[in-house]
Structure formats: structure tokens, C-alpha cells
Amino acid sequence: MSVDPLVIIGAGQAAGQLVASLVQERFAGRVTIVGDESHPPYQRPPLSKKFLAGEIELDRLFVKPAAFYDKAGTTLMLDTRVAGIDRQARAIKTEAGATLRYSALVIATGSRPRPLALPGADLEGVMYLRTIADVQAIRRHLEPGRRLVIVGGGYIGLELAAVAAKRGVAVTVLEQAPRVMARGVGPIVSAFYERLHREEGVTIATGTAVTGFDGDGRLEQVICDGLRLAADLVVVGVGAIPNSELAREAGLAVDNGIVVDAQCRTQDPAIHAIGDCASQSHPLLDQRLRLESVHSALEQARTVAAAICGRPAPTVQTPWFWSDQYDVKLQMAGLSARHDVVVVRGDPDRGRSFAVFYLRQGELIAVDAVNRAPEFMMSKQLIAERSQVDPAKLGDERVAMKDVRL
Ligand SMILES: Cc1cc2nc3c(=O)[nH]c(=O)nc-3n(C[C@H](O)[C@H](O)[C@H](O)COP(=O)(O)OP(=O)(O)OC[C@H]3O[C@@H](n4cnc5c(N)ncnc54)[C@H](O)[C@@H]3O)c2cc1C
CATH class of the missing domain: 3.50.50.60 (FAD/NAD(P)-binding domain)
Incomplete structure (x- = not known):
């Protein structure tokens, strides 16, 4: 048998x-x-x-x-x-x-994808991004001059915004929260990404709730805060x-x-x-x-x-995640939620390269590294080791990452 x-x-x-x-x-x-x-x-x-x-x-x-x-x-x-x-x-x-x-x-x-239960959300032209089929449908609309409204300023919405903007699409991102990527990164990194997208010609409206969509069979307008925004395509990325x-x-x-x-x-x-x-x-x-x-x-x-297979469990690493937008690679490791101190290395207000470290009782628990692969790699190791770090050294570009332990 x-x-x-x-x-x-x-x-x-x-x-x-x-x-x-x-x-x-x-x-x-x-x-x-x-x-x-x-x-x-x-x-x-x-x-x-x-x-x-x-x-x-x-x-x-x-x-x-x-x-x-x-x-x-x-x-x-x-x-x-x-x-x-x-x-x-x-x-x-x-x-x-x-x-x-x-x-x-x-x-x-x-x-x-979490569906948007709003009036008009079932109109043709309101889409989600999860599968190959979704991409094939969205890609057809990404032509110069088309108007794309993205509902949700999370990773997926912002990555889509970056690709669409590069193709000459007029992109608007509407985010209900006061800042973008709020569930994944701290305020410093959110502010950087808002600047980055604005520099690339994307309109970002935070604190803006969409209340519905309008159109005659097909999407024509997005309704938010009593205003109407003309759109050829909406992509919803709200978790x-x-x-x-x-x-x-x-x-x-x-x-x-x-x-x-x-x-x-x-x-x-x-x-x-x-x-x-x-x-x-x-x-x-x-x-x-x-x-x-x-x-x-x-x-x-x-x-x-x-x-x-009856084998011992493999060693588990610190959780990590990444996001690519324009020429910027964000790499994150650890979970920052319970931090008590934030340390910044580099200048988030200028250029496109810096790292934000999250500490708890002196221990490095998470990092958000923006075009900073060495900081990311070393932080992953320090987080796994549960290392105590010196905040002054961590924030000082002249001190090598391998020397930031206490
Ligand atoms: C656009 C996008 C970008 C992303 N970017 C990143 C990134 O940069 N970095 C990162 O770390 N993660 C990223 N992620 C997340 C990552 O892709 C997911 O965490 C990963 O795919 C999870 O794998 P999974 O096998 O659990 O689920 P999936 O890959 O979603 O596979 C689940 C499969 O199960 C099928 N299924 C569901 N119910 C049934 C059923 N009843 N019967 C049969 N089949 C069923 C689904 O249709 C699907 O095909 C991204 C996700 C998306 C959508």
C-alpha cells in the first residue's frame, strides 16, 4: 500500500x-x-x-x-x-x-491584499498588486502622462510609485496615516522617503483618507477629504x-x-x-x-x-526585510517597536545614504539602513549577538561599525 x-x-x-x-x-x-x-x-x-x-x-x-x-x-x-x-x-x-x-x-x-470596502471600489480601474496576473494588468496602464493614484504609502505602494514615476506616469500617493511606511520604519526614515519621492516628482499626501471612487463603469475620480482627483488607474496597497x-x-x-x-x-x-x-x-x-x-x-x-525529516531545527537568524525604490535600497533587521533610544549615522535630510539604529537598554535591537549595506550587515550580527553598543560611536561615521560594541 x-x-x-x-x-x-x-x-x-x-x-x-x-x-x-x-x-x-x-x-x-x-x-x-x-x-x-x-x-x-x-x-x-x-x-x-x-x-x-x-x-x-x-x-x-x-x-x-x-x-x-x-x-x-x-x-x-x-x-x-x-x-x-x-x-x-x-x-x-x-x-x-x-x-x-x-x-x-x-x-x-x-x-x-486587504480590500477597500468603499463606494466605487469595484469599478474597473481599481486594482491590487499581489500576483503575476495583477502586474500584467497594471503594467499596461503605466504609460507617460497617465494618472495613477496609489492608496496606501506602504512598501508596495511606494515601490510601485517609483517604477511608475520612472515611466513618466503622474503619480499621487494617498496615505491615511501621518507618515508613509509607518508600520515598518521610524519617523526619520518615513520623512526621508517622503522627500525622496517628492524629489522624483511623486505627489505624496499623508493624513489623507480616501472615501470612495467615482466613474461611469470605469474609474474616473478618487474622492478624498471632499476633493475629487482625476485618475486613470488606482492601485490599492493598504496591507x-x-x-x-x-x-x-x-x-x-x-x-x-x-x-x-x-x-x-x-x-x-x-x-x-x-x-x-x-x-x-x-x-x-x-x-x-x-x-x-x-x-x-x-x-x-x-x-x-x-x-x-527528523533533523534538529536549523539556526534562526534575526528577521530582516528590504525595499528597493529608485536608486535606494532600504535594508531592515530586527524589530524596533520596543526601542528606547534612536541613533542616526549619516544625514537623512541630505543625500540618499544613512542608517538609523534602535536601542533598548543599551542593546542594539533593530536597524533601518538606507544605501548602507555595511551598517546593515554588521548590525544584523550585533543584533543576533544581543550586543551592548556605544551610542556615541554608533552615530560617529569615523568609527568603524566593528568597533561600536561597548
Ligand atoms: C508586491 C510584493 C512585494 C513584496 N516585496 C517584498 C520584499 O521586498 N521583501 C520581502 O521580504 N517580502 C516582500 N513581499 C512579501 C513576500 O513576497 C511574502 O512574504 C511571501 O510571498 C510569503 O510567501 P508565502 O508562500 O507565505 O505566500 P505566497 O507567496 O503568497 O503564496 C501563497 C499561495 O497560496 C495560494 N493559496 C491561498 N489559498 C489557497 C487555497 N485555498 N488553495 C490553494 N492555494 C491557495 C495563494 O494564491 C498563493 O499562490 C512582497 C509581497 C508582494 C505582494
């Missing part, structure tokens, strides 16, 4: 890495990935960067070429949406009514919500994501959850977190592959 496969729901970045890690760990069983998109697992970061800009081709997005999955003994069931999990029977049901039994299940369903419904309906704990322990186990020993959909007791940070980042998806995939 053949053993049921390991089934992965969702064919995204986490699923692709999980298969790659299982191959590395010499997993002997069969794997089936069930994903509702038409593509094998692919990387999303380029969707708002080089792929959107037309600088790289579609095949560069794939985590692994299709032939890799064949060779790995992995079946890709694409264009197939999973509708339910029967934990008793250890089986999943697809929307088309097929049943597939599993020996172990990994939920890697990612997240989806993402985890795809955790399957887990919830199967009776698993969900709290802003599928609740998992440090090894990504749910309460059901046969089910793990990884990637954007998982809310993990973070092995380093002493709190439960749902991180929407490639680094987190990759680490969780490696952790689960090791667990499935």
Missing part, C-alpha cells in the same frame, strides 16, 4: 522553499503542492520592483524551474483551490470536489490579511494568522503552517509574530523540512 503524500496547500515562496529544503534533507516521501494560481511557486518581491519595471522576465521569478519538481518527486496541482481540510480523515478537498489524503499537511496559503480560513474552519487556532509554535506546528501534530499565513512563537524574539517577509517564509520552510 502506498503511503499518502506530504501535501502543501499554496504554491508560493514558502512552498517552493519547503520542497527545496526537503530535497536537501533527502526526504524520501512523495510531495504534492496544491495551488490556486497558474504558476509554479514564484517570488513576489520583484512584482513591485524589477518585474513590474520590465527589467526581468517571468522565468526569473520562479523559485525553481518546473523540471526541479519532477526530479524531486513533487506533483504540482496548479489552478486548484483547496476548499476544506478534514483532519479526522487526513484529507483535503478541492473546490472541484476532489479528495486528496495526506500523511502530513503544510498550510502555506500566504496572505491577500494584507492572512489566508487562514481553511485552518479556522478545520478547528485550528487562528489569531491574526494560524497559531504555530517555534517549529511551526499547529495544535494538530500532522499539520504545520508557514509563511505569511502563520503566526509563529518566534524562536528569537520572545513573542508571537506574523511576518510578511521572504526571510521569514524561507526560515519557516527550512524549519519544517528539518522537523519532517
Whole structure:
């Protein structure tokens, strides 16, 4: 009798890495990935960067070429949406009514754009940016002279603004919060990005709430604060919500994501959850977190592959993230939320290169590095070591980063 496969729901970045890690760990069983998109697992970061800009081709997005999955003994069931999990029977049901039994299940369903529930949000011309199909639709509109309004000044919205502005599109970003990227970076970095975009010709309005959209079948205007802004295209980027419904309906704990322990186990020993959909007791940070980042998806995939193959859990690194806008690379490591001191190296008000460090009781806990790869790399190490640092040295460009420890 053949053993049921390991089934992965969702064919995204986490699923692709999980298969790659299982191959590395010499997993002997069969794997089936069930994903509702038409593509094998692919990387999303380029969707708002080089792929959107037309600088790289579609095949560069794939985590692994299709032939890799064949060779790995992995079946890709694409264009197939999973509708339910029967934990008793250890089986999943697809929307088309097929049943597939599993020996172990990994939920890697990612997240989806938070929809805007506003009048006119369903008009043609109001779009979101999450998938290859979304980019292909948006790209058609990015022509010189077109008017693009981006709702939400987060990473995705601002990366799109950068690409569109370079193409000669008239871009306006509307952000409800008092500053852009408020959920990810501190005020100094937000102020820098507002300046950067203005220098590149993008209009940014913070503290501005959109109340609806208007048009005759197709989008013509964005309504905000009683004003009407003419627009050819709107892209909404106001955050993402985890795809955790399957887990919830199967009776698993969900709290802003599928609740998992440090090894990504749910309460059901046969089910793990990884990637954007998982809310993990973070092995380093002493709190439960749902991180929407490639680094987190990759680490969780490696952790689960090791667990499935009976190997020790791999070492986990400090969480990190990046964003590319124009000629500026932002690299962030650690979590700054609980800082008590901020130190700046370089001048955020001039030029395009500086770093902001976040300390807590003398310990470096996070960094936002703007075109400062050396500061980023060294900070990652210091954060992992839980090093006490000297704020005066940290802020002094003449002192090498390797010498900032106390
Ligand atoms: C435009 C964009 C830019 C980004 N840029 C960065 C960046 O610069 N740096 C960074 O670290 N992170 C970035 N991210 C975030 C990063 O891409 C995600 O954290 C990562 O993709 C998470 O991987 P995942 O496998 O959990 O989810 P995904 O890659 O989203 O994959 C989940 C898959 O599961 C599918 N699915 C969901 N429900 C079902 C179901 N019921 N049945 C079958 N399939 C299902 C989904 O359709 C999707 O294909 C970006 C994301 C976007 C959208």
C-alpha cells in the first residue's frame, strides 16, 4: 500500500522553499503542492520592483524551474483551490470536489491584499498588486502622462510609485496615516522617503483618507477629504490579511494568522503552517509574530523540512526585510517597536545614504539602513549577538561599525 503524500496547500515562496529544503534533507516521501494560481511557486518581491519595471522576465521569478519538481518527486496541482481540510480523515478537498489524503499537511496559503470596502471600489480601474496576473494588468496602464493614484504609502505602494514615476506616469500617493511606511520604519526614515519621492516628482499626501471612487463603469475620480482627483488607474496597497480560513474552519487556532509554535506546528501534530499565513512563537524574539517577509517564509520552510525529516531545527537568524525604490535600497533587521533610544549615522535630510539604529537598554535591537549595506550587515550580527553598543560611536561615521560594541 502506498503511503499518502506530504501535501502543501499554496504554491508560493514558502512552498517552493519547503520542497527545496526537503530535497536537501533527502526526504524520501512523495510531495504534492496544491495551488490556486497558474504558476509554479514564484517570488513576489520583484512584482513591485524589477518585474513590474520590465527589467526581468517571468522565468526569473520562479523559485525553481518546473523540471526541479519532477526530479524531486513533487506533483504540482496548479489552478486548484483547496476548499476544506478534514483532519479526522487526513484529507483535503478541492473546490472541484476532489479528495486528496495526506500523511502530513503544510498550510502555506500566504496572505491577500486587504480590500477597500468603499463606494466605487469595484469599478474597473481599481486594482491590487499581489500576483503575476495583477502586474500584467497594471503594467499596461503605466504609460507617460497617465494618472495613477496609489492608496496606501506602504512598501508596495511606494515601490510601485517609483517604477511608475520612472515611466513618466503622474503619480499621487494617498496615505491615511501621518507618515508613509509607518508600520515598518521610524519617523526619520518615513520623512526621508517622503522627500525622496517628492524629489522624483511623486505627489505624496499623508493624513489623507480616501472615501470612495467615482466613474461611469470605469474609474474616473478618487474622492478624498471632499476633493475629487482625476485618475486613470488606482492601485490599492493598504496591507494584507492572512489566508487562514481553511485552518479556522478545520478547528485550528487562528489569531491574526494560524497559531504555530517555534517549529511551526499547529495544535494538530500532522499539520504545520508557514509563511505569511502563520503566526509563529518566534524562536528569537520572545513573542508571537506574523511576518510578511521572504526571510521569514524561507526560515519557516527550512524549519519544517528539518522537523519532517527528523533533523534538529536549523539556526534562526534575526528577521530582516528590504525595499528597493529608485536608486535606494532600504535594508531592515530586527524589530524596533520596543526601542528606547534612536541613533542616526549619516544625514537623512541630505543625500540618499544613512542608517538609523534602535536601542533598548543599551542593546542594539533593530536597524533601518538606507544605501548602507555595511551598517546593515554588521548590525544584523550585533543584533543576533544581543550586543551592548556605544551610542556615541554608533552615530560617529569615523568609527568603524566593528568597533561600536561597548
Ligand atoms: C508586491 C510584493 C512585494 C513584496 N516585496 C517584498 C520584499 O521586498 N521583501 C520581502 O521580504 N517580502 C516582500 N513581499 C512579501 C513576500 O513576497 C511574502 O512574504 C511571501 O510571498 C510569503 O510567501 P508565502 O508562500 O507565505 O505566500 P505566497 O507567496 O503568497 O503564496 C501563497 C499561495 O497560496 C495560494 N493559496 C491561498 N489559498 C489557497 C487555497 N485555498 N488553495 C490553494 N492555494 C491557495 C495563494 O494564491 C498563493 O499562490 C512582497 C509581497 C508582494 C505582494
